[in-house]
Amino acid sequence: MSATKKNARIINSFTDAGTGEAFTARSTVPIDAGAFANYEAAGLVEAAPATASKPKRKSASKRKTAAVSRTAGPSTKSAKPSTGTAAAAVAPAGDTTSAAGSANSE
Amino acid sequence: MGSSTAAGSTLAISAGNPATDDAAGYTALAFTEVGQIDKIGALGAVFAKVDFQPLKGPKQKHKGSVDYGSLGPSMAYDATDAGQVLLRTASDDATSKLYSFKVEFPTGEKRYFQGRVFGYPETVDGADSVITAAPTIEISTKIVKVAAP
Numbered sequence: 001m002s003a004t005k006k007n008a009r010i011i012n013s014f015t016d017a018g019t020g021e022a023f024t025a026r027s028t029v030p031i032d033a034g035a036f037a038n039y040e041a042a043g044l045v046e047a048a049p050a051t052a053s054k055p056k057r058k059s060a061s062k063r064k065t066a067a068v069s070r071t072a073g074p075s076t077k078s079a080k081p082s083t084g085t086a087a088a089a090v091a092p093a094g095d096t097t098s099a100a101g102s103a104n105s106e
Numbered sequence: 107m108g109s110s111t112a113a114g115s116t117l118a119i120s121a122g123n124p125a126t127d128d129a130a131g132y133t134a135l136a137f138t139e140v141g142q143i144d145k146i147g148a149l150g151a152v153f154a155k156v157d158f159q160p161l162k163g164p165k166q167k168h169k170g171s172v173d174y175g176s177l178g179p180s181m182a183y184d185a186t187d188a189g190q191v192l193l194r195t196a197s198d199d200a201t202s203k204l205y206s207f208k209v210e211f212p213t214g215e216k217r218y219f220q221g222r223v224f225g226y227p228e229t230v231d232g233a234d235s236v237i238t239a240a241p242t243i244e245i246s247t248k249i250v251k252v253a254a255p
Binding site for chain 1: 116118119120121122135136137138140141142186187188189191192194195
């Protein structure tokens with residue numbers, strides 16, 4: 001029996017006669033990996049979508065946006081920095097030293 | 107150990123298959139119990155009998171090919187029981203996929219095997235009866251017996 005758990009999205013309400021557990025449709029619960037495989041084969045559950053990685057993607061795109069704004073010159077988009085290097089891009093257009101420094105750091 | 111009634115026996119199913127066809131392989135699987143069972147049925151291998159009558163001496167009886175038989179449990183139909191849902195899935199499965207099964211006696215003894223579900227007929231009888239289901243599980247592998255702990 002696996003001790004690892006998987007986040008499961010319940011498709012249809014069901015009960016497990018062996019464990020006595022009851023699951024409600026449209027809820028998301030952690031289930032033992034072994035039991036999850038059986039429930040999934042029966043069409044009762046599916047893997048819950050992962051949401052933890054989304055913030056990282058957002059910050060990466062913001063970094064790319066900030067890098068584009070540094071090479072293109074000051075723009076309104078650079079008003080929302082999310083990292084230290086992006087913050088340097090907010091500096092006035094005449095401050096080329098800080099922009100170059102942040103570019104070198106990449 | 108002495109004799110025992112069948113009360114407390116269970117049948118469980120797994121969509122997985124054991125890495126090895128022995129107690130260790132089956133113990134590593136996760137099984138989902140089938141609920142609302144009132145009978146599990148007969149379980150055991152039957153060998154074909156091969157006769158040879160020599161001119162001199164009695165008839166010889168040899169063991170031929172083995173048939174691990176089939177299991178015919180009966181149960182009250184339950185649309186929300188996970189084990190029954192998986193049994194129905196196995197019955198609808200048109201591939202040759204083997205499913206794993208575990209029968210556990212009230213003494214703690216276990217019987218493991220793999221098989222395919224060849225049908226899941228549902229019976230709607232009189233008003234004073236429960237809607238029942240009687241799947242047929244054809245056993246395709248040797249039945250692994252595990253003693254009570």
